[in-house]
Amino acid sequence: MFSILAAKPKSSERNKTGSxxxxxMPRLLKKECINCxxxxxxxxxxxxxxxxxxxxxxDLDYCKGCxxxxxxxxxxxxxxxxxxxxxxxxxx
Amino acid sequence: MAQxxxxxxxxxxxxxxxxxxxxxxxxxxxFIADGELxxxxxxxxxxxxxxxxxxxxxxxxxxxxxxxxxQGLILMSEVLFxxxxxxxxxxxVCANRALSAPxxxxxxxxxxxAVRDAGWIQLYAENNQEAVDLIIASHKIAEDPKVMLxxxxxxxxxxxxxxxxxxxxxxxxxxxxxLPPYNPPYKLDxxxxxxxxxxGTPDVYLETRYAIQKTLGDxxxxxxxxxxxxxxxxxxxxxxLIEEYKTDDxxxxxxxxxxxxxxxxxxxxxxxxxxxxxxxxxxxxxxxFPKQAIKKALDSAKNIGVIDKDISLGSDGALYSEVxxxxxxxxxxxxxxxxxxxxxxxxxxxxxxxxxxxxxENSCRFIDLNKNILWEEFKTI
Numbered sequence: 255m256f257s258i259l260a261a262k263p264k265s266s267e268r269n270k271t272g273s274x275x276x277x278x279m280p281r282l283l284k285k286e287c288i289n290c291x292x293x294x295x296x297x298x299x300x301x302x303x304x305x306x307x308x309x310x311x312x313d314l315d316y317c318k319g320c321x322x323x324x325x326x327x328x329x330x331x332x333x334x335x336x337x338x339x340x341x342x343x344x345x346x
Numbered sequence: 347m348a349q350x351x352x353x354x355x356x357x358x359x360x361x362x363x364x365x366x367x368x369x370x371x372x373x374x375x376x377f378i379a380d381g382e383l384x385x386x387x388x389x390x391x392x393x394x395x396x397x398x399x400x401x402x403x404x405x406x407x408x409x410x411x412x413x414x415x416x417q418g419l420i421l422m423s424e425v426l427f428x429x430x431x432x433x434x435x436x437x438x439v440c441a442n443r444a445l446s447a448p449x450x451x452x453x454x455x456x457x458x459x460a461v462r463d464a465g466w467i468q469l470y471a472e473n474n475q476e477a478v479d480l481i482i483a484s485h486k487i488a489e490d491p492k493v494m495l496x497x498x499x500x501x502x503x504x505x506x507x508x509x510x511x512x513x514x515x516x517x518x519x520x521x522x523x524x525l526p527p528y529n530p531p532y533k534l535d536x537x538x539x540x541x542x543x544x545x546g547t548p549d550v551y552l553e554t555r556y557a558i559q560k561t562l563g564d565x566x567x568x569x570x571x572x573x574x575x576x577x578x579x580x581x582x583x584x585x586x587l588i589e590e591y592k593t594d595d596x597x598x599x600x601x602x603x604x605x606x607x608x609x610x611x612x613x614x615x616x617x618x619x620x621x622x623x624x625x626x627x628x629x630x631x632x633x634x635f636p637k638q639a640i641k642k643a644l645d646s647a648k649n650i651g652v653i654d655k656d657i658s659l660g661s662d663g664a665l666y667s668e669v670x671x672x673x674x675x676x677x678x679x680x681x682x683x684x685x686x687x688x689x690x691x692x693x694x695x696x697x698x699x700x701x702x703x704x705x706x707e708n709s710c711r712f713i714d715l716n717k718n719i720l721w722e723e724f725k726t727i
Contacts, residue, residue, distance in 0.1 A: 256557050256561075257556070258554065259432065259542065260532055260542050261540065261541050262539065262541075263541075271545065273548065
């Protein structure tokens with residue numbers, strides 16, 4: 255009997271590491287955003303990106319649900335919501 | 347043993363010298379230098395490198411052979427786990443020797459017992475003929491596309507490695523028929539790039555271990571079949587799970603592994619002449635551990651004595667613990683630690699062990715202990 259043993263090149267693009275997240279995950283409301291960029295700066299996983307007002311997105315494959323983005327947002331435009339299992343939470 | 351390894355036509359041999367293993371690879375290097383063996387001998391700076399080297403060459407699809415002992419095997423141990431985890435059927439001969447400290451070059455089986463959990467097939471030879479047979483036969487199991495696990499043939503250091511014995515070396519033609527060229531289901535190949543031993547996250551690691559455990563269970567069923575195939579071809583049944591020596595009606599059965607079984611057989615013969623119903627159960631396959639076969643072989647026994655040339659310090663002998671976990675509680679079972687660091691296990695020692703097995707149970711009794719060199723407090727001499 256065998257289990258996963260070998261990998262073809264570029265498999266790291268498909269296989270995600272860090273499968274866990276805390277009980278909450280962020281939802282960017284995209285209403286009051288002033289493009290200050292604080293959420294992206296404070297994210298310890300570097301998984302928030304964006305260039306313009308209300309245009310930021312979270313890479314939920316790597317988000318750990320720490321809530322710092324919601325804490326730092328001066329406009330309360332990030333809300334922590336109940337976690338969804340990875341793969342099903344494709345909101346960006 | 348070098349001859350047996352040569353007959354299997356390895357493509358890469360890498361080992362680091364350590365007593366009492368050295369002359370096996372020394373002879374193999376000589377075969378290569380004399381043009382008798384078409385292989386690459388790699389000089390390495392340590393056993394860790396030797397194991398890493400054969401890991402790489404086997405991953406590249408080449409049959410690979412290495413050899414070690416004692417400290418060398420322990421230095422390899424990190425890579426031994428990798429080889430099994432990457433499912434590479436490397437062949438290793440372990441010349442069993444005691445572990446430091448104090449430094450000791452003589453025989454016991456602590457080194458291979460210490461790496462028993464690595465996922466390797468472990469077979470113990472009683473004599474040099476068995477060593478030759480097991481080296482050739484175990485390749486066939488290890489390289490089976492359904493197995494792909496490394497195999498370690500354990501031979502008692504000095505007692506076997508430096509012993510003179512008439513050995514029947516099979517013909518190359520017959521070995522070639524028995525053992526086809528290594529044709530792995532996966533290998534490193536620039537045309538079909540692939541990586542082995544990558545990150546196994548918590549999502550997949552457990553399954554990789556389960557797969558090895560299941561496969562070793564299959565190996566348990568394969569050993570008698572391949573052993574029979576080997577016997578049909580070469581006439582010897584060296585590859586088997588266990589050997590039962592006069593156990594059928596035996597009331598007292600000793601259990602042991604390796605060369606000490608020869609001495610025990612002698613004692614069994616002489617005690618049988620005196621009418622004592624004693625027998626020997628020799629464990630050939632320690633990994634996978636043949637629980638059912640052992641249980642069946644011990645059916646008639648009232649008293650069981652397990653001889654360990656190793657000890658799991660703070661617990662008991664390794665073989666004793668495992669045999670005890672298999673048998674029913676109405677039998678008397680005792681564990682004996684003997685022959686550590688090259689202390690001879692003589693016929694008299696075996697007789698003593700038989701007598702003690704018939705008395706009260708002992709879990710970890712040291713045999714032939716000299717209490718004059720033991721003190722309660724630190725002392726220099």
